[in-house]
Amino acid sequence: xxxxxxxxxxxxxxxxxxxxxxxxxxxxxxxxxxxxxxxxxxxxxxxxxxxxxxxxxxxxxxxxxxxxxxxxxxxxxxxxxxxxxxxxxx
Amino acid sequence: xxxxxxxxxxxxxxxxxxxxxxxxxxxxxxxxxxxxxxxxxxxxxxxxxxxxxxxxxxxxxxxxxxxxxxxxxxxxxxxxxxxxxxxxxxxxxxxxxxxxxxxxxxxxxxxxxxxxxxxxxxxxxxxxxxxxxxxx
Numbered sequence: 001x002x003x004x005x006x007x008x009x010x011x012x013x014x015x016x017x018x019x020x021x022x023x024x025x026x027x028x029x030x031x032x033x034x035x036x037x038x039x040x041x042x043x044x045x046x047x048x049x050x051x052x053x054x055x056x057x058x059x060x061x062x063x064x065x066x067x068x069x070x071x072x073x074x075x076x077x078x079x080x081x082x083x084x085x086x087x088x089x090x
Numbered sequence: 091x092x093x094x095x096x097x098x099x100x101x102x103x104x105x106x107x108x109x110x111x112x113x114x115x116x117x118x119x120x121x122x123x124x125x126x127x128x129x130x131x132x133x134x135x136x137x138x139x140x141x142x143x144x145x146x147x148x149x150x151x152x153x154x155x156x157x158x159x160x161x162x163x164x165x166x167x168x169x170x171x172x173x174x175x176x177x178x179x180x181x182x183x184x185x186x187x188x189x190x191x192x193x194x195x196x197x198x199x200x201x202x203x204x205x206x207x208x209x210x211x212x213x214x215x216x217x218x219x220x221x222x223x224x225x226x
Contacts, residue, residue, distance in 0.1 A: 016107045053142055
């Protein structure tokens with residue numbers, strides 16, 4: 001039963017990744033793209049968690065923690081870049 | 091028995107993720123997209139990590155999963171706030187159906203100053219549009 005559920009969850013997360021990627025390519029402003037990137041990072045974290053259950057290797061949790069940390073720092077950095085690289089500052 | 095709980099947690103987590111992705115694809119402007127993606131995405135990741143903790147049933151793995159959940163709980167609001175703030179300050183266009191923008195009358199884009207509307211300020215600190223309120 002768990003195998004079927006894991007395959008289904010893989011499929012749903014792939015669809016979520018596809019939708020977020022469409023927003024990443026289309027997004028009219030840079031902030032929309034940053035939001036889409038953050039969602040992609042959290043979907044990838046979900047992927048890694050499901051993969052840890054699938055393979056039975058619990059060390060994948062460390063990978064998930066590192067991805068979440070990197071995504072948070074990237075969001076902060078992008079936001080500062082968006083705010084500073086502005087016409088108003090010239 | 092625990093397999094059922096793990097399956098329910100994984101499926102609900104993935105459902106929240108796909109809801110967040112549909113929201114980020116379909117909603118009209120930046121604040122509504124963030125409203126969909128940050129809360130539902132973070133809850134999806136937390137539910138999947140809960141499923142991982144329940145599946146392994148090991149104290150070391152569970153401690154890491156709980157630490158991860160606490161980390162998501164702390165960082166997701168901060169990241170959402172910072173991105174939303176940056177988006178608003180750079181003048182992202184709001185949806186046409188937006189009925190209330192409370193920041194517009196309080197925030198002065200030239201001095202980059204945000205008033206609370208409560209301080210007894212000199213005339214120069216009152217942002218444009220605030221005089222309408224004092225007249226009432």
